[in-house]
Amino acid sequence: MSDSATRKTTERKRGSGVQFVYDVLRDEILDLALAPGSPIDEIQLAKRLSMSRTPIREALVRLAGDGLVTTLPNRSTVVANIDFLNLHTFFDAITLMYRVTTRLAALHYQPEDLVTIRARQAEFAKAVEDQDALAMIATNREFHAAIAAAARNPYYESLFLRLLDEGRRLLRLYYSSFNDRLPQRYVIEHEDMIAAIEARDVETADKLASEHADQIVAQIRNMIARDHRQQIAL
Amino acid sequence: MSDSATRKTTERKRGSGVQFVYDVLRDEILDLALAPGSPIDEIQLAKRLSMSRTPIREALVRLAGDGLVTTLPNRSTVVANIDFLNLHTFFDAITLMYRVTTRLAALHYQPEDLVTIRARQAEFAKAVEDQDALAMIATNREFHAAIAAAARNPYYESLFLRLLDEGRRLLRLYYSSFNDRLPQRYVIEHEDMIAAIEARDVETADKLASEHADQIVAQIRNMIARDHRQQIAL
DNA sequence: TGTATTTTTTTTGTCGACACAAATTTTAGG
DNA sequence: CCTAAAATTTGTGTCGACAAAAAAAATACA
Incomplete structure (x- = not known):
């Protein structure tokens, strides 16, 4: 996996959390490190980036706006497929x-x-x-x-x-x-x-x-x- | 103000909260009920729509993706100006x-x-x-x-x-x-x-x-x- | 053995609370 | 009276927890 995702224990400035998650996920999606169609587990991601689910979710909403992920209501969001x-x-x-x-x-x-x-x-x-x-x-x-x-x-x-x-x-x-x-x-x-x-x-x-x-x-x-x-x- | 914003005490289906806030805000912004450049107070909005700040914030993130609001870090988000x-x-x-x-x-x-x-x-x-x-x-x-x-x-x-x-x-x-x-x-x-x-x-x-x-x-x-x-x- | 129903587990959507940053007001000093 | 520092207030960013929904597993029944 991307090594940029594992370094995190260092304290980040307040407010940069969402941006950080957004950048990490975006890179991994565009690099196909996350396969199209694969589900994104919020809890797992929260643990991996060692932060709460709130900024994770906001980043996912932004990515959905970019068309890079698809949000299924009450179900996991998945990496956007290539049509x-x-x-x-x-x-x-x-x-x-x-x-x-x-x-x-x-x-x-x-x-x-x-x-x-x-x-x-x-x-x-x-x-x-x-x-x-x-x-x-x-x-x-x-x-x-x-x-x-x-x-x-x-x-x-x-x-x-x-x-x-x-x-x-x-x-x-x-x-x-x-x-x-x-x-x-x-x-x-x-x-x-x-x-x-x-x-x-x-x-x-x-x-x-x-x-x-x-x-x-x-x-x-x-x-x-x-x-x-x-x-x-x- | 828009009357669609005041009716809310009725229970809504789980998952529709963000969509509801998004639709209300979107309409108010496009109808100029919310003036361009005017700040959007999350707490006030949460009280008005009688829900927590979390879905409000997600709706604001989506609106920011649409270019309808601008988020100032650590400061209130404002309705996008007309350039x-x-x-x-x-x-x-x-x-x-x-x-x-x-x-x-x-x-x-x-x-x-x-x-x-x-x-x-x-x-x-x-x-x-x-x-x-x-x-x-x-x-x-x-x-x-x-x-x-x-x-x-x-x-x-x-x-x-x-x-x-x-x-x-x-x-x-x-x-x-x-x-x-x-x-x-x-x-x-x-x-x-x-x-x-x-x-x-x-x-x-x-x-x-x-x-x-x-x-x-x-x-x-x-x-x-x-x-x-x-x-x-x- | 296969299918329908119930129970359990997993995961999302929402909530209230707290910590920190910026703006505002108050106070101190010239 | 004016300027600068300190204190207060306001509002965002993040957190952990809980409830509802869907999926998965277990059970009952034919």
Whole structure:
């Protein structure tokens, strides 16, 4: 299990309890340390994090708001399932959010935004170079989150972040397939997007984001199809 | 105050407490019965609804997730303010959601969806005929929510519902200005949208939704400008 | 042996109480 | 009379306990 969950005997500041539980659970859910569909026992969790059930419950309510857990009335809350049947709605939404945030970033970015975006891109390039699939997933998210922040629209941003997190869970399922050389292409696409944003070239930014999204969606689809074939073969 | 808040001594089913508080507070916030920025006292609320603070707090956490209240650490939670300075981000997002949901509804609707949509439209037409501004706001929301449901994309739907609720709060502020004849136009536009959806004419549906959104945004902008002029005059 | 009913266990939803943080008021000093 | 420190008040964050609901186990009956 996640070692961040076991360290706890140290006194925490008052008020940080809920946030702590929220962060721990969120990480474990997105990292698939907690399997989708598995129940979350409040008492067990309370013992593990050595705190009362009250802050645990509040954290669970927040996670339910994020769609990361599902609360069954009078029954245990469970980690949200991945809905493979309706993945197309996910792909549709995340593609649109890739486009919209990149578009608006080209329109509204401030100089300091570019600094942040470039820093995230450097981290992503590093992860690709190291062939570190897990780091690639994380840094790719941060790169696009930085663009979304520059777009300065909290409504798009919050939906996009939610979709990126959902995607993180999906990619985790298949991250072993990242051994190929494809990710190098993403680095270049990112560079092109940064250039279009900097030039305030909205249409090009939109087009690049759209293609980038299609790339990623296609790759995830491939991973799923491949995995599905393997399952059938077994 | 809302009378739904005072009836409570009757026993409620176990488990419905949080939902009840959530619904009451949500309505009061969206109806501006609770002014934006005003603090919410947990103890006072607990007394008013005659229940313990625990379910109150959980409801507040959910509302915070919806962006309807803001939680200040160790300090009272306050009703979310209306951010007039960044209204353009709201208009941008809600216009896109009008378009996307109408588009996808034309693509994915099932026969029973049209029945629901038409029922909502009838209620909206009735409200316009009655010159009942408050009912117009509510039924207009339900009409577009029905279209969003037919679009069958939970990500778009949840964002759109959130934006519609935010819009409800905005319109409440200015609903006195609904005395003019403009709303009749909305009825016709709604009819056109239904026709385009039924014909599965995606492009027309998109175009109509876009124009409809522009209409509404323009009207809200007018209301704000008019109000602003009045404030300056005073 | 299989099914229906009762009993037990487990786990959630709610409660009242307490501790701590921040805001407010009071008091002390210049 | 004004400023700064101390004391008080107000309200949140967390806790342990209890009651109701659901699930699991045990029992009765055919």
